[in-house]
Amino acid sequence: MDACQPGRKKYLPPPCYTATFLSDVVILSPPVKKNAPQHLIGVVGLEIHAQINSNTKLFSGSSVRFSAPPNSLVSFFDASLPGTLPVLNKRCVEAAVMTGLALNCSINRKSLFDRKHYFYADLPAGYQITQLRRPIAVDGVLNYSLLGGKKRNQVIRKTVCIKQIQLEQDSGKSLHDDVRSQTLIDLNRAGVGLMELVMEPEMSCGEEAAAAVRELQLILQALGTCQGNMSEGQLRVDANVSVHRPGEPLGTRTEVKNINSARYLARAIDYEIQRQIDVLQRGGTVQNETRTYDSKSGETIPMRDKEGLQDYRFMPEPNLPPLIVYEDNASLPTGIEACQAVVVQKIREGLPELPSVKRDRLVQTYGILPEHSFTLVNEDGLVEYFEAVLRATKKEPRKVIGWVTNELLGHLKLHDVSVSQSPISPPALAELLELQETGHISSSVAKQVFQEMWRSSGKTAPQIIQEQDLGLVSDAAQLHSICQKVVDSHPDEVQAIRNGNKKVLNKLMGLVQKETKGRADPVSVRAILKELTS
Ligand SMILES: Nc1ncnc2c1ncn2[C@@H]1O[C@H](COP(=O)(O)OP(=O)(O)OP(=O)(O)O)[C@@H](O)[C@H]1O
Ligand SMILES: [Mg+2]
Ligand SMILES: [Mg+2]
Structure with missing residues (x-):
């Protein structure tokens, strides 16, 4: 502009x-x-x-x-x-x-x-x-x-x-x-x-x-x-x-x-x-x-x-005397109890953390971006939610922030729900993120599980993963056979890779993930596909 x-x-x-x-x-x-x-x-x-x-x-x-x-x-x-x-x-x-x-x-x-x-x-x-x-x-x-x-x-x-x-x-x-x-x-x-x-x-x-x-x-x-x-x-x-x-x-x-x-x-x-x-x-x-x-x-x-x-x-106003407030307990006149008076020092000591201080602290402590600190502080209860998730997982704050400001906040806004009413509690989200961090599920499955947790409100991530068989497939023989099937049915793509167009490998990876509903271990799949198309 x-x-x-x-x-x-x-x-x-x-x-x-x-x-x-x-x-x-x-x-x-x-x-x-x-x-x-x-x-x-x-x-x-x-x-x-x-x-x-x-x-x-x-x-x-x-x-x-x-x-x-x-x-x-x-x-x-x-x-x-x-x-x-x-x-x-x-x-x-x-x-x-x-x-x-x-x-x-x-x-x-x-x-x-x-x-x-x-x-x-x-x-x-x-x-x-x-x-x-x-x-x-x-x-x-x-x-x-x-x-x-x-x-x-x-x-x-x-x-x-x-x-x-x-x-x-x-x-x-x-x-x-x-x-x-x-x-x-x-x-x-x-x-x-x-x-x-x-x-x-x-x-x-x-x-x-x-x-x-x-x-x-x-x-x-x-x-x-x-x-x-x-x-x-x-x-x-x-x-x-x-x-x-x-x-x-x-x-x-x-x-x-x-x-x-x-x-x-x-x-x-x-x-x-x-x-x-x-x-x-x-x-x-x-x-x-x-x-x-x-x-x-x-x-x-x-x-x-x-x-x-x-x-x-x-x-x-003739019906009200001047309003007097006192700096501290020591300045109270005799005969006036602290509980009857307004004491500035006491109020100063009780001041909570202000939003600007909170934002700076979040950026410094967790290494998140300033715009994320704005998003967190703007939503009542979201800072506390974020910090509660961090306490329950070893996942880096910078990886957790996206889950809180995108997945969670997106769902809260879509359903017009406040943070305190979220059907997914901080420990429940932490448990899900931990499963992703330790390689039990892929990131796309984690998003699927998050949605299911939101819908079923109460079911834990491990329950959903078990019920729907969403755990990461890392069995070498099983992955090999799925990759082989994809390679056999896409001869043009395989030829393109052999001619030097390495980007086409991503398409085959996508097809393997489709086949496994996002459950295949991407590192293993890439290695197998490279071998099969070399
Ligand atoms: N020239 C100006 N342009 C823009 N804002 C102004 C200008 N002059 C004064 N102001 C703003 O106008 C406001 C004046 O508020 P104040 O309460 O003192 O008087 P008021 O509007 O006459 O009273 P009331 O409380 O009855 O509305 C202040 O916020 C001040 O910053
Ligand atoms: Mg005024
Ligand atoms: Mg005015």
Whole structure:
């Protein structure tokens, strides 16, 4: 693909890398040409709302559950009945601190809550409690990687700064019933804890944004602070997009909302960048507005004018004291027990292995390719599966990886099954690979046995090999007679080999394997065929 050319239909980013998606991994090719300075380029800043993985809401004891009957998880506080007061959920604070630490943020020892007013049917209080003046975490960095290069195996490392992470309440949901022209309100989601992550405008195209979101999703899942399922709304991304000429001030941004997958995010951003370039090139101006992405048409459409709606009448939340977190147990004031407080040091010590560290470790420890480390880490539970197979077999990691990322993952995707539901357990796969490694079965038979193990779920590799008589035929007399039969019935091929066309030997080898259903020992067969055709 060429570098960015304003005026083209699909926007191709100039300063970064052109890209395509391969399964969940974003694959980029290197930049082709340096962009001419007069060209307009895209600027992207993301705001991400991550639903905190907690059993109860941010300020009330109501349960949090996706797809519960409407209005079944609503306390008096969530419905904003007079006289009710917020009680901060410690688990939500810990989740925000943990997320901040994983994203290299500074954790504010004291943060504040504010009211942000807007009037919407699914926000019964008429305001949302958020953190405007002093959020819980600030000044972080998200490191993410892309695969690029000609062979798409070069890891390109990128960074985007995180301005802040703030704790805030989710709103309820409005359900529009067009038939009866009415709007129904479900308050189950009202008051669920959110972390809003605000990124600096430092990305330049849809693919970069999608890769950053994918990395964030993996980090949140590794931490357990958010389940990160975009289609269930646990991770909601708003893309702020503008265009400008390099070296000049940033252009007016539009904000694209309602994007529910990483793929759509990339498409929406690239569409929006190209739309703005087209507007400016026609002599128009970009409006500061909120737009929505229509996945059917692939276009962004205006939702409402942002300018008129921006007065949120922020004010300090009077019913909540400042939120204080402590560095370590030694800094706890007298009278406050460690179990009552949020202690940063304790959370830091409990941080799990993050995806980027995991990928580097896999490449270094097992000598696998970087793209394989992406595939492993992208699939929940696949790293653990791979390592469990390795523990149970002497086969080299580099030979096992293909089985896990091709055979196993291929079957899992085809049947829409998660790793934990795989009918073939790691020890069962290890047993199969061990039989191949020790020369009991050929590699093509191993694949056959794998499929049979998947289908029969429960039968072991040795059982299947015995029942179907799939063991490697290495009996010299038996192999000799099969080879002789093939040679006798293919005189033209034998003549071709004798005339010097050695490649034809492979055809005869294939015929012997067909005869033995892939069970013949290839080394012996080659030797016998050479002898018979010499
Ligand atoms: N010129 C620009 N082009 C692209 N993105 C921008 C530009 N200026 C700011 N941004 C991005 O816009 C976002 C602003 O988010 P922020 O939460 O601070 O304000 P907001 O969008 O006005 O508030 P709200 O939370 O109500 O949507 C950030 O992600 C930032 O990176
Ligand atoms: Mg915001
Ligand atoms: Mg915004």
